Ligand SMILES: O=C(NCCCCc1cc2cnccc2s1)c1cc(-c2ccc(F)cc2)cc(O)c1O
């Protein structure tokens with residue numbers, strides 16, 4: 001039967017990238033998406049903004065919602081200090097399998113734990129299952145209509161501390177209007193918008209960075 005896009009992306013990485021070299025894995029995926037098939041990775045333009053925020057925060061604990069094929073997972077993991085606890089959640093088991101192979105090809109498998117499941121189920125389990133008290137940095141890149149309920153879940157579960165940074169992808173396209181309204185109007189967050197474009201296109205999109213103040 002016909003292969004899937006994530007499977008073809010993995011093949012492109014195995015063909016073009018150098019094992020153990022995260023930069024070459026990132027480049028191979030960006031090349032595949034620009035010249036072969038579009039895919040919903042955060043991409044190089046928004047990826048550079050992601051890099052700068054991760055570097056600025058220099059987090060000890062990281063959560064990513066929406067692994068997909070592991071592109072942003074590799075971007076984040078390659079910047080983390082040794083000993084950082086990094087968890088990434090993916091709903092689709094087929095994507096979990098591809099992502100683990102792409103992360104391993106980059107040589108970053110010891111830096112991150114890929115967990116299969118939905119955010120609504122897994123966020124309340126973070127403390128007991130992974131020994132996390134609070135997250136220093138959270139990258140939201142999963143179902144856009146889950147951004148708002150999940151930030152409220154982080155608050156309810158006591159997973160944010162003063163200075164926790166949340167970075168949300170796709171706040172314009174596909175869009176997360178209720179989430180934007182919440183973080184921009186809540187006195188508990190300091191928010192800033194980073195304009196960019198939908199990965200590999202000229203369509204307007206951007207990232208919203210929100211710092212928890214409580
Ligand atoms: O849907 C997007 N990403 C979410 C996939 C949700 C799967 C998961 C749910 C879930 C629940 N709990 C835990 C983990 C997870 S993972 C997405 C879509 C576009 C896009 C697509 C078409 C288009 F024309 C224009 C933009 C661009 C993007 O950058 C995206 O990120």
Ligand SMILES: [Mg+2]
Pocket residue numbers: 040041042141169170
């Ligand atoms: Mg995205």
